[in-house]
Amino acid sequence: MKLKGKTAFITGAANGIGEATARRLAADGARVVMTDIEIERLAQVAAEIAATGTEVRHYPLDVTRRDQVQAVFDQLQTDWGAPDVVAHIAGVGKALHFLKLTDADWSRTIDINLRGSFLVGQIGAQAMVNAGIHGSIVFMASTNGLVAEEELADYNASKFGVVGLMKTMAIDLASSHIRVNSVNPGLIRTRLTQGSWDETETGQWYTRERIPMRRLGLPAEVAACVSFLASDDASYVTGHTLVVDGGQLTL
Numbered sequence: 001m002k003l004k005g006k007t008a009f010i011t012g013a014a015n016g017i018g019e020a021t022a023r024r025l026a027a028d029g030a031r032v033v034m035t036d037i038e039i040e041r042l043a044q045v046a047a048e049i050a051a052t053g054t055e056v057r058h059y060p061l062d063v064t065r066r067d068q069v070q071a072v073f074d075q076l077q078t079d080w081g082a083p084d085v086v087a088h089i090a091g092v093g094k095a096l097h098f099l100k101l102t103d104a105d106w107s108r109t110i111d112i113n114l115r116g117s118f119l120v121g122q123i124g125a126q127a128m129v130n131a132g133i134h135g136s137i138v139f140m141a142s143t144n145g146l147v148a149e150e151e152l153a154d155y156n157a158s159k160f161g162v163v164g165l166m167k168t169m170a171i172d173l174a175s176s177h178i179r180v181n182s183v184n185p186g187l188i189r190t191r192l193t194q195g196s197w198d199e200t201e202t203g204q205w206y207t208r209e210r211i212p213m214r215r216l217g218l219p220a221e222v223a224a225c226v227s228f229l230a231s232d233d234a235s236y237v238t239g240h241t242l243v244v245d246g247g248q249l250t251l
């Protein structure tokens, strides 16, 4: 129960890695604040976590909207006070050749993945500073924030941006006792990757040849790393990119 007594705020909590993070932080003792744009799914997962005896709140939130992000943190301040942990997981991605990428594709990915990180990071950090909380902020970057992959120019750019944002926040917020880190997953089995890896020849080749552990990771394996960075076990860790990729980047 290494997060006992802490309040954890999570974006993208209705599915995949965000859902697994909410479940893991709750299991580690935190009370959890779950947010997402998929409201029905969010309520369902929140109810399942509440049934385990954890205190849970859930709010609809589009991370690209400053007014919504501010309103949710204000509401949380009234309900429970400022969070000790902000885990910003919400994100999107789809493969498209560079020459086929439209302005709309580019703007959507950068808006959700990068600008969303700026908004949640800034408003979340301000709430912690106002309350004098020695907090932890964890961003969900990617191995694509450290090395590029084909047909993912907008996604790669957004995740390289998240790493740069994270490192700068780590410096600027250190004197406020707020640690800022990212988890950088490789291929994780969620709906984002569904179908393409086990069911296609290219996917099977990729898993066999490009991932030393020869399998995709599980959302729970990423959530465990978020929990570590969120906890006091990581009390001297800030500005770090924690890679969770079955050894992919070693090749």
Ligand SMILES: NC(=O)c1ccc[n+]([C@@H]2O[C@H](COP(=O)([O-])OP(=O)(O)OC[C@H]3O[C@@H](n4cnc5c(N)ncnc54)[C@H](O)[C@@H]3O)[C@@H](O)[C@H]2O)c1
Residues within 6 Å of the ligand: 011, 012, 013, 014, 015, 016, 017, 018, 035, 036, 037, 038, 061, 062, 063, 064, 089, 090, 091, 092, 093, 112, 140, 141, 142, 143, 184, 185, 186, 187, 188, 189, 190, 191, 192, 193
């Ligand atoms: N699955 C992977 O292999 C993988 C690898 C590296 C990084 N990631 C990152 O992990 C994060 C979660 O991905 P996932 O695989 O769990 O995908 P997912 O699609 O299962 O979950 C993403 C969640 O983000 C939410 N979301 C999307 N746009 C939003 C918005 N504007 N505001 C609020 N919520 C929004 C969705 O509703 C969804 O619940 C993303 O940031 C993704 O880039 C995933």
